[in-house]
Amino acid sequence: MPTRDPVAVNRLLADAAATADFARRLYGKLPPDLSGWTILLRGELGAGKSTFARALINAAGHSGPVPSPTYTLVEPYQMAHGNIYHIDLYRVSSEEELSYLGWEELEDGLRLVEWPDRAPGLMTQADIVLTLTYENTGRRVELRALSERGEALVRGFESS
Ligand SMILES: Nc1ncnc2c1ncn2[C@@H]1O[C@H](COP(=O)(O)OP(=O)(O)OP(=O)(O)O)[C@@H](O)[C@H]1O
Numbered sequence: 001m002p003t004r005d006p007v008a009v010n011r012l013l014a015d016a017a018a019t020a021d022f023a024r025r026l027y028g029k030l031p032p033d034l035s036g037w038t039i040l041l042r043g044e045l046g047a048g049k050s051t052f053a054r055a056l057i058n059a060a061g062h063s064g065p066v067p068s069p070t071y072t073l074v075e076p077y078q079m080a081h082g083n084i085y086h087i088d089l090y091r092v093s094s095e096e097e098l099s100y101l102g103w104e105e106l107e108d109g110l111r112l113v114e115w116p117d118r119a120p121g122l123m124t125q126a127d128i129v130l131t132l133t134y135e136n137t138g139r140r141v142e143l144r145a146l147s148e149r150g151e152a153l154v155r156g157f158e159s160s
């Protein structure tokens with residue numbers, strides 16, 4: 001039986017502006033109702049996870065600052081089309097700790113998660129995983145689908 005390639009998009013992002021542009025384009029592919037969506041942002045220190053998150057949150061209509069959630073764990077944004085939760089699990093060391101930050105209550109919006117590998121179980125709950133890696137002076141981004149609706153989104157991205 002032929003095996004199907006995983007649905008994925010792979011691009012070189014030459015600079016931070018390209019990372020922000022990629023985030024705006026991804027936001028444009030999301031449905032108006034963001035509830036229950038989870039996007040994981042992987043990448044080592046300084047890979048561009050927050051640059052991506054900030055641009056997506058701005059694209060959703062937020063014009064103020066987008067502070068790092070490293071210490072607060074969650075920074076919420078109330079947008080017209082539903083909430084966006086910018087989450088940073090850098091300081092989280094186990095799956096159980098997710099309940100402290102009220103993970104379950106964040107289902108009414110889009111969860112954008114930096115350092116998702118701190119809670120490996122998230123891979124089975126998320127829609128998309130975005131991995132940023134260093135490449136020369138830029139970054140390589142890989143967008144991979146983890147759910148059916150994530151797959152539809154990534155396919156839409158492939159053809160644009
Ligand atoms: N495609 C890119 N090419 C080159 N530099 C980039 C690119 N995208 C983002 N940057 C730059 O990388 C630096 C780190 O970005 P950012 O803070 O978003 O990373 P991060 O992954 O959130 O880091 P941390 O792990 O510390 O949270 C910033 O100076 C940002 O402008």
Ligand SMILES: [Mg+2]
Binds near residue numbers: 050051068
């Ligand atoms: Mg960051």
